[in-house]
Amino acid sequence: MADYEDRAPRNNLRLRGVPESISPEDLQVYVRVLLHTYSPDISADMLLVDRVHRVAKPKYLPDSTPRDVLLRAHYYHIKELVLRAHHSRPDPHEHYPSIRIMADLSAAMLRCRREFQQVTSEMRNQGIRYRWGFLTKFNITKNREAVIISKPEEGLIALKRWGFLAKLTTGATPMPQRQGRNNSADSAHRLTA
Structure with a gap:
């Protein structure tokens, strides 16, 4: 539903x-x-x-x-x-x-997107442009590298890799899993590779 x-x-x-x-x-x-x-x-x-x-x-x-x-x-x-x-x-x-x-957006969607607040706030502060995709994913292009982020932790890893976070911040609430296609493993692989 x-x-x-x-x-x-x-x-x-x-x-x-x-x-x-x-x-x-x-x-x-x-x-x-x-x-x-x-x-x-x-x-x-x-x-x-x-x-x-x-x-x-x-x-x-x-x-x-x-x-x-x-x-x-x-x-x-x-x-x-x-x-x-x-x-x-x-x-x-x-x-x-x-x-x-x-x-x-539905209340459930707004709740999920609020979990990304730490990541999106830091990206705005650093002037990194991002675009929300459907559901709770957003797309970032930085140094000609396209990254799809579907979990707050992946966003923090990307920010750290780009040198914007001195240390990886913990405390991001894990997002509830949705049924259906899940590309988070693929995007996590690109972020950590």
Whole structure:
């Protein structure tokens, strides 16, 4: 079920910070204008949004916090272009300073990715670019070497090999194993070789 939950919403985007003053009838237009503002090179006929609606707010958030907006982009690659454009901006957009655009990930996926926080934080500090793959893997290219990391320990080994960690940090929580294809042994071999 967790695997299905992570695969089903692959075209979805979650928008955080959209004011509640935007009515449900106006959300479709608001979202299309926002997406076009972030990615002006994408033609309007490619920016198709199949569905858009607000989702329930977690109880721990204050009443003043607007509910997230969930949308389904018709084309997967458009969703990826918008995410990339949003994350590559050094500063918030001048017209949408409070908006955050995120992939729609399940709670289980977010928990697993949090286990990589030590590794991803160090990579950002060192200016190493990485890209999340599907499920809990991410791809790094460093010195023309492509590495696929599927466990936090593998990321720490790679950082140590590249000279960014003086000593291998312990304490990374092991990730729960998923059924299906597992390339972690292959990637671990490349990291330690």
